[in-house]
Amino acid sequence: MLHNPQSFHPLEPTRAQLAELGHEVWARAMAFTESLPASPAVPSEAPPAALIQAMLAAPAETQGEIIPLLDQLDEAVKYAYEPGSPGMLAYVPGGGLSVSAVADFYARITNRFASMARVAPALVALETGVLRWFAGLCGLPEGSGGVFTSGGSLANFSAIITARHTRLGENFFDGTLYISAQTHHSVAKAARLAGFPAAALRIVPHRSDLTMDDDALRRMIAGDRAHGKRPFLIVGSAGTTNTGAIDPLPRLADIARDEDLWFHVDAAYGGFFRLTLRGHERLSGIERADTIALDPHKTLFQPFGVGALVARDPKLLATAHEVDGAYLRDMSHKQTYGGEHLPDFAHMGPELTRDVRGMRIWLPLHLHGVAAFRSALDEKLDLAAYVYERLAAAPRIEVPWKPQLSTVAFRMKARSSSADDIRAANQATQDLLGRINASGRILLSSTEIDGRFTIRVCIVMHRVHADRIAETLDIIAAAVAQPA
Structure with a gap:
């Protein structure tokens, strides 16, 4: 039996209920943001056992009350590291712009599927525009593009998948890739997830300044070829996590060119310093990369949960990741919008369903200015x-x-x-x-x-x-x- 459309639907709050909820959350959000300059970076004590048990509890069958529930969330948030505190100088923190949070709220309340151009063409154009700007900032040529990810780790993973597919094909177990001991651990993890045995990951020595020794790299590539291996990828760091060291990117690019290897740059930490004159000079050579991993939730001050992979030839991302599904045919028809062929992001990385990640970057860039x-x-x-x-x-x-x-x-x-x-x-x-x-x-x-x-x-x-x-x-x- 069908329900009467006029009956009560608890999952659909009224306008008045939403207004009350929004007012309560917004007031707490403003109070939280105002508290950040004086907030400690680390809580002074561990959470009480009662709070842990309350957070572990299963939901009740009956309706709850919003104020006590928000109070419980406020209490849980207190017992966490505070990445928004100006005292947070550990790791590579992400402070989270307030305007980005507003954009996230808008993106989630409108709840658009942005992985296929036909479904949300203007929003796919929004993300495409930001990604083109990222690529141009890194010095990649016109026609470059990319895809938003959940962070730098997934961006590095997709870069390795693309390099593997492009340089090695289906039979890749004899492939070797080159990093240094200072390279972010996500690259080694990505290589494992991409199917490479531990011996395929070659650790190049670093110099006293903690940058990759390019002379040693050349010798290792030659030695691996002599032993029947197939070198295919060099990963340079544009700002290591340990010290912010920048590998000799121009020399690594020369080796990649001479040896016909894919050149990927992990610029998750350092890439956006290209906006500055000093960063532009220090990151010289990044423009010669085939792919570049970026983390807006680091040096574009975004909330956690957004990374990007930009590519010199974004079609190669699609070639490496695209897998057909009959249920996607209705939304996969190619057409132009405003004279542009917009990408289907679902075919450029591992993820199909996701929200409009680029909105949190687009809004503050346009509102505050570069x-x-x-x-x-x-x-x-x-x-x-x-x-x-x-x-x-x-x-x-x-x-x-x-x-x-x-x-x-x-x-x-x-x-x-x-x-x-x-x-x-x-x-x-x-x-x-x-x-x-x-x-x-x-x-x-x-x-x-x-x-x-x-x-x-x-x-x-x-x-x-x-x-x-x-x-x-x-x-x-x-x-x-x-x-x-």
Whole structure:
């Protein structure tokens, strides 16, 4: 029996109910955003057991009340790292622009399927326009394009799939690809997911500045060919996670050209620094890549959950990923819109169903203007240079690498290069990190580089300004001065 259309439908709130809900959520959102400048980067205590059990509880059969439910969410949010705090200087944080969140709300309430051009042509054009701008920013030629992903990891995965398909074909187990120990771990994971055995992933030595040794790369490629392997891919880093090091991209591009290999650049962290004059110069050579991974949720200050892969020849993305489904035929008819052949994003990556990811980038770019983003990135470069100068002047601290982007790595000096003194310095650095983070005002993270425990200051988030950096340096100085 069919229901009467006039009957009550609890899944369809009235306008008044939506207005009440929206007002309540928006008030909380504004209060949260206003609190961020003073927010600690890490909660001061663990969540109570009662909250964990409440969040694990199954939903009830009966209707709940919105205020208590939102209160519960507010409580859960409190016990998480705060990536929007200006004290968040760990990892490669993503602060999340407020305007991007507004765009996300609009994208989700309108709920458009944006993977096929015929279904939402103007919104596919929106994403295409942003991706073309990304490609042009990286120096790729007209005709380049790409696809939005959930992040840099999936972008790197699709790049490896495309390189594998284009260079090796169906029989690829004798293929070899080349990274350094400083390359983001998502590339090694992507190679495994793409079906390559561990021996196919060749780790190229790095130089003292932590950039890939291109001379060693040439030798390794020649050696692999001599042993019957098929080299097919070089992955260069445009800003490593550890220190922001930039591989010698022009020389890697030369090798890729000479050896007929695919050249992919992982620019998830560093790519958008191309907006600045310094970044444009330091990232020279990226324009010669076949594919480039980007992470707008890093250096375009977007909320977590959006990455991008741009390609010199986007048709190769489709060739590598497209698989027909009879149920897609009705939406797959090719036609032009405004004189443009718009892409079907579903055929350019692993995902079929997804929302309009590009709206969260399109709106702030057009609302704030590109100059605002350029200025913010220039500020981060300036702040990193200042941190480097201050820490390098501290007598007990070692700052081995001048920052190429916005990450400064430092550690306690070792008395000598003996194994015992290195172990002692590593422990002293680890203890120092604990004292720094105990303040609650900032959060720094660590890594290990060539056997040395190292602390990182990563200045990426748009809310980080000179005042918090000055406070950070004071906290570090006080922690160094404390007795172990």
